[in-house]
Amino acid sequence: MGKFGKPLATAHPSGAVPTGKTSSYFSLLGAVTVLVVVGSSPVAVQAQNTGDPMAHWWEAANDLPNPWVGDVLPIPDNRTWGSTAGAEIDPTDGSVWIIDRCGSNTCIGSDLDPILHYDPSGEFLGSFGSGIFAFPHGIHVDPDGNVWITDPLPPDGRGAGGNVGQQVTKFSPEGEVLMALGTAATTGRGPNLFSSPSDVVVGDEGNIFIADGHGIGTTERIVKYDPNGNYLMEWGEAGFGPCGTHQFSSLHALEFDSQGRLFVGDRDNNRIQIYDQDGNYIDCWFQFGRPSGIHIDSNDLMYVADSESSTELPDYGGPPSAYPRGIRIGSVTDGSVDYFIPDPNPIAVSSAAEGVAATDDGIIFGAEVGPRQVIRYERR
Numbered sequence: 001m002g003k004f005g006k007p008l009a010t011a012h013p014s015g016a017v018p019t020g021k022t023s024s025y026f027s028l029l030g031a032v033t034v035l036v037v038v039g040s041s042p043v044a045v046q047a048q049n050t051g052d053p054m055a056h057w058w059e060a061a062n063d064l065p066n067p068w069v070g071d072v073l074p075i076p077d078n079r080t081w082g083s084t085a086g087a088e089i090d091p092t093d094g095s096v097w098i099i100d101r102c103g104s105n106t107c108i109g110s111d112l113d114p115i116l117h118y119d120p121s122g123e124f125l126g127s128f129g130s131g132i133f134a135f136p137h138g139i140h141v142d143p144d145g146n147v148w149i150t151d152p153l154p155p156d157g158r159g160a161g162g163n164v165g166q167q168v169t170k171f172s173p174e175g176e177v178l179m180a181l182g183t184a185a186t187t188g189r190g191p192n193l194f195s196s197p198s199d200v201v202v203g204d205e206g207n208i209f210i211a212d213g214h215g216i217g218t219t220e221r222i223v224k225y226d227p228n229g230n231y232l233m234e235w236g237e238a239g240f241g242p243c244g245t246h247q248f249s250s251l252h253a254l255e256f257d258s259q260g261r262l263f264v265g266d267r268d269n270n271r272i273q274i275y276d277q278d279g280n281y282i283d284c285w286f287q288f289g290r291p292s293g294i295h296i297d298s299n300d301l302m303y304v305a306d307s308e309s310s311t312e313l314p315d316y317g318g319p320p321s322a323y324p325r326g327i328r329i330g331s332v333t334d335g336s337v338d339y340f341i342p343d344p345n346p347i348a349v350s351s352a353a354e355g356v357a358a359t360d361d362g363i364i365f366g367a368e369v370g371p372r373q374v375i376r377y378e379r380r
Helices: 024-029
Strands: 033-038 041-046 068-072 087-089 096-099 115-118 124-128 139-141 147-151 167-171 177-181 197-202 208-212 221-225 231-235 251-256 262-266 271-275 281-285 293-296 301-306 326-331 337-342 353-358 364-368 373-379
Touching (some): 068 337, 087 139, 087 293, 087 364, 096 139, 096 364, 139 197, 147 197, 208 251, 208 262, 221 251, 251 293, 262 293, 301 353, 326 353
Parallel strands (some): 197 251, 293 353
Antiparallel strands (some): 068 373, 087 096, 096 115, 139 147, 147 167, 167 177, 251 262, 271 281, 326 337, 353 364, 364 373
């Protein structure tokens, strides 16, 4: 079954599990809870069970090997890193593309290029994107080397003040705009309207999948387009419901494995939900923590960045998490978690990597929003 740790509450068809004390936050949701012990302190977490044998809470498997050491990736031209939400490996040559929010946490009013390109060794190769983005967030590089960027305008006002945002844009490797989905600076729910698109991924057949949502007040849906940008379908709504009910909160990451399964980072629900490309629910995993970023390499090794887990702030984001922050590495074949790179300095809101990418030989790039830096990790 893999190195998940011990099961705490196996799902039953009724969804009934042992309960513990819960906060008013969860009482309002009508959530079933399970008492998880983290260290010496019990923590109430939301057990979202539907009868699926994999949809249950697992004891946090955090005492795992960490064979990586990391250093801050340099940024050129006397720049200072801003919040760095995303990183992605180019499948055509193994290089890495990184988002920098223009030395700040927004690109409004800046003339800096927010999309930076490096080789795997950390050598800077180039940049593009000045004046195009408000709050660049998600990044994907398709099989042809084209770079896709999401640009949400979260309801809390980040990225506000300009005439851009709420779009998903496809660029050539040289920075030429090839396609734009969504309506600039316009929030909504429709075939060509978005409400804070967080991430984007392109399937083997060229269909485009967009995670449209970033927490309370956003739509929280997955939208599918054909290779030419024509709307095909969507699924999902905002909520804290059980796995498989198509409810999401802070949709934050999308990634495909070699089978074509779509891994969905349902961050505020502390879980990864797995779907096929027609929106049919397959599975639900909790053992990788609260997913901010997901990367799956060509060997089906999965890297999951958890920048938000918290046991001390029960009203922050979603349910408290039994997992400390860091990067977990494991297999999408059996769901095992084999390695853990812990956050060296957890802070109250966001720390460690939010975006994550890794070369097939195990060089990891962690893009950190709170600390405002990119860490390049090599195996010892």
